[in-house]
Amino acid sequence: MKQLTELQNWLKEQRIEGAFITSTANVYYLTGFRCFPHERLLGVFVFAEQDPILVCPGMEVHQARTAGWEGEILPFSDTDHPWDLIAQRLPESFRDATLSIAVEKEHLSYARGMQLLALFPNATLVSAEHQLNEMRVLKTPEELAILRKAAALADYGVEVGVQTIAKGVSELELVAAVEQAVKKRGASEMSFATTILTGANSALPHGKPGLNEIQPGDFVLFDLGVVVDGYCSDITRTVAYQHVSDKQREIYETVRAAQQASLDASKPGSRIGDIDLAARRVIENAGYGDYFPHRIGHGLGLDVHEHPSLNATNQEALKAGMVYTIEPGIYVPEVGGVRIEDDVYITENGHECLTKFTKELTIIK
Template structure:
C-alpha cells in the first residue's frame, strides 16, 4: 500500500459572507445580538475549531470568547477564515469572558438571542443572571438554515471525505470474508481512512454480520463472518471538519431467498430514492419513494428508520429525509439516501449514498460500487 499525503489545500470558505447572512437573519428576527454556543456553529461562522468557545454577534461587533489553551489557535484560524477584524478574539478565564459578555450585551432593552437547541437550562439561567436588563429570546434554526446549502469550499471537503471512504473500503475488501471478525474489519477501515488523509472517522464504524446485520446501529464485535451472512458496513471519514457517510451490504455466498429478495428490494428502493432527489422536491418525497417500494413488497414494518439526513460539519444535520418531512431541496443541499430492510435473527440490508443536489437532479459523493456479492 502507498501512503497518501494529507488532503488539500482546500478553497477557503466564505466565512465573512456567512456572518453577513446571519446578521441579516438577526435583523429579520428583531434581535440585537445572538450568543452562538454550538461549537459546530462557531466553526462554521469563524473557522475556530477549539473545544471551548462562544461567538457573540451584534450588527456591529463580533466577539469570540475562549480560554488560554487556544490563544494562538484562535488568532490563526480567524486569520485563515478571513474574519480577523470582523470577529475579535477575547482570550481569558471564565470571569473575563463574563465581563466581556456583560460589557457588550448588558444594556437595558437589548433583545439577545440564545440557541435554544444548544444551551442547557442551567447555562441559560446563568446568562439571565449576567444580563438582567436584557431580554433573552430562545432561537432555533438561525445558523442551521444557513448551513443547509453548502458552498463550493464545503463541497470540496465533503467530496474529499467521501473519496477517502471509497478508497479505504476498496483497501479492506479482502477482509470481508469468512474467518474475519467484525471488529477486525472496522479497525482496518478506521486505520485506512486515517492513513489516506482523514483526520478521523465520521462516526463509530458499523460492521454487522449475520443476525447482527438486523440491528441498524449494531456495534462491531467479536463475531466471525461466516458463509451465508449479509454484512452491513456503514462508515465515513472526516476531512477538515466535514464528514462522509456511506453504507454497503455484502453477501458472503448463498443467503437464502428471503435475504436475496431483501437485497434486491433495498437496492431498487435506494435507486428510486436517489432518482427523486432534485431541486424543488420535498425531502418527504424522497423518503416516500423508498418507503413505498418496500411497503409494496410487504416489508414496511422491516424498514424502521428514516430514509436519510443532511451531512456536513455534522454527520446528522438538517434537513431530515423522513416520512412527512417538508424541507425543500435546493442546489447545494447534501443528503443521504439509505433505506434498509431488517429480518430479526436472519440478517439485514442497507444501502446508502451521500448525494448533493444539482440544478437538474443530484450527483453522488460516495461512489464505491454497490454490487453486493463477494467471492469466497
C-alpha cells in the same frame, strides 16, 4: 467571514441585539476555528452593531489565530471564571436593556443558559437554529469540494473493509482495518463510531461491533464516515460472504430498488417527504414495510446529522446545493439486514451521488 455578515444582517432584520453561538460546528462555520473544548466554555458573541468576540480557552488562542480568526478573542485559564471575564468585557448597556439574544436552544445547556441570563437579567433568549440551518443547508462550491474528498475517503474505507473480509475475521478487526486505512490517507477522525456488523447482527440498525466472526452466508454491513477539514461523509454498503439465500437476495434487491426510487425523486423542487415515501412504497410493496423502521436520510455537512430531516412528513422542498443521505434498509431478525446509503448532492437539474462504491450485490468468495 461572509457567514458572520449574513448572521449579523439577520440579527438586524429581526431586531435581535446579539447572538451567543456555542456548538463546535457553528463556531467553526462562523469563525473558521474548530475546537473541542470538553467541559470548557467555547462560544462566539455576534452582535448586530458591533464586532464579534470569540470566547475560548487560553490554550486554544494560537490555534484560533492559525485558523484565520482575526477578530477579538477573550481567553481564559482553567483558574478563571469565564463568565466574570465576559461580564467585564461586554457593554454595560447590554446588562441594563431589554434584549433579545439568539442562542442554539438545542445545544446550550441549562447551566450556561442561566449564566448568560445572569449577565443579561432582562434578556429574552430566542432560537438561532432555524437561521443557522438555513445558512448551512446550501453548500458553497468550496464546501462541496471538501465533501467530495470526504466521500471518496468513505468509499476507500468500504473498499478496504471488503478486501479484509475472510472467515473468522471479527467485526472489530474490520473496524480497525478500515479506520487505520482512512486515517493514513488523511481523515482527521471518523464522522461517528464505525459500524460493521455481520450475520444476525446486521439486522440491528444501530448495532455495536464486537468479536462476532464472519461466517459463510453472512451479510456484512459497513456503515462509516470520515471527517475532512471539518466536513463529514456517511456511507453504508452491505455485502455477502461466500453465498446468499434466495431470501437474502430478495431483501438486497428490494433495498437497492428502494434507494433508486428515492434517487430518482431527488431533484430541485421535490417535496422532501416524497423522497422517503418513494423508497418506503417499494419496501412495503415487497412485504417488508415492518422491517424499515427509520427515515430515509438526513442532512450532511459539518455535522453528520444535520438539517433537513428526510422523513415522510417533511413538507420542505429540495433546493440546489443541499447535501443529504439516502439510506433505506430492511432488517429481518435472525436473517440479517441490508442498508445502502449514499451522500447525495442536489444539482440545478437533478442529483449527484458523491459516494461511488458499487451497489451491485457483491458476494465475497
